[in-house]
Amino acid sequence: MAVSLPAPLIGIVGGVGPYAGLDLAAKVFGQTRAQSDQEHLPLALLSLPHTIADRTAYLLGETPENPAFALAEVVRGLEALGATAIGIPCNTAHAPGIFDVLLAELARTGSRARVLHMIRETARLLAETQPGVRQVGVLSTTGTARAGVYPAILRPLGVVALAPADDVQSRVQAAIYDPAYGIKAQSSPVTPRARGELLAAAEHLRAAGAEAIILGCTEVSLALPERTLHGLPAVDPTLALARALIRETYPDRLKPLV
Numbered sequence: 001m002a003v004s005l006p007a008p009l010i011g012i013v014g015g016v017g018p019y020a021g022l023d024l025a026a027k028v029f030g031q032t033r034a035q036s037d038q039e040h041l042p043l044a045l046l047s048l049p050h051t052i053a054d055r056t057a058y059l060l061g062e063t064p065e066n067p068a069f070a071l072a073e074v075v076r077g078l079e080a081l082g083a084t085a086i087g088i089p090c091n092t093a094h095a096p097g098i099f100d101v102l103l104a105e106l107a108r109t110g111s112r113a114r115v116l117h118m119i120r121e122t123a124r125l126l127a128e129t130q131p132g133v134r135q136v137g138v139l140s141t142t143g144t145a146r147a148g149v150y151p152a153i154l155r156p157l158g159v160v161a162l163a164p165a166d167d168v169q170s171r172v173q174a175a176i177y178d179p180a181y182g183i184k185a186q187s188s189p190v191t192p193r194a195r196g197e198l199l200a201a202a203e204h205l206r207a208a209g210a211e212a213i214i215l216g217c218t219e220v221s222l223a224l225p226e227r228t229l230h231g232l233p234a235v236d237p238t239l240a241l242a243r244a245l246i247r248e249t250y251p252d253r254l255k256p257l258v
Contacts, residue, residue: 172198
C-alpha cells in the first residue's frame with residue numbers, strides 16, 4: 001500500500017557523513033514546537049553514502065569525481081518522496097565548485113526542489129545571535145577552508161573569517177578524517193583525541209582574535225556540542241540549517257531562539 005505523506009515534507013540528504021544527517025534530523029525535532037509524537041514534522045532522511053565521493057578530496061584534487069552529481073540524485077530521490085525543502089548537512093558540499101554544479105544539474109533535469117544553503121543560514125544565525133561579532137574563527141575541513149566558503153559569505157556582512165594556521169588546520173583535518181581516531185571513523189562516541197584536537201584549535205582561534213567559533217564541519221558539532229568554547233559562543237551550522245528547514249516549511253512550529 002502506498003503511503004500518503006503530508007505536504008510540505010522536510011528532506012535531508014544523508015551520508016555526508018552519515019551521523020551528520022542524524023544530527024540534523026535530531027535538531028529539526030529539537031527546534032520544533034511539539035507536545036506529542038503527532039505534532040512533530042514530517043521528515044525524510046535519505047542516506048546513500050556509498051554513492052557520494054568525498055567532498056574535501058574533490059576540492060583538493062585528490063579525486064576527479066565531483067560529488068555534486070550523486071548529491072543531485074539523492075535530492076531528486078527526496079523530491080520524489082514529496083520533499084519541498086531540502087538540506088545537505090555538509091559544509092564542504094556548499095563550496096561553489098560543488099554546490100553550483102549541484103544546482104545546475106537539478107535545473108538541467110527539471111527538478112523544482114529547494115535546496116537550502118547551509119553557509120548562508122549560518123551567517124544568518126550568527127547575525128541573529130551574535131550581532132556584534134566582527135571576527136569569527138572557523139573550524140572546518142581543509143577543503144572548506146581552501147575554497148574560502150565562509151569568507152565569501154561573511155565578508156559582505158562585515159565579518160572576518162579566521163582560519164587556523166596551517167599546522168593547526170592539519171590537526172583539525174586529522175581530527176575529522178584520521179582512520180584511527182577521526183570523527184568519520186568514530187562518530188558515536190567521538191574519540192577523546194579528536195575532541196582534544198578541536199578544542200585546541202578553538203583556543204588557537206580565540207588567541208588569534210576570534211570573538212565566536214563557527215563549527216564549520218558537521219562532524220565538528222558531534223565532538224563539540226557545547227554552546228561556548230573557551231568563553232566564546234559556538235555557532236552550529238547544523239542548528240542553523242535545522243531552523244531554516246522548519247522556517248521554510250512550518251514557520252509557526254519553529255521554537256524561538258534561546
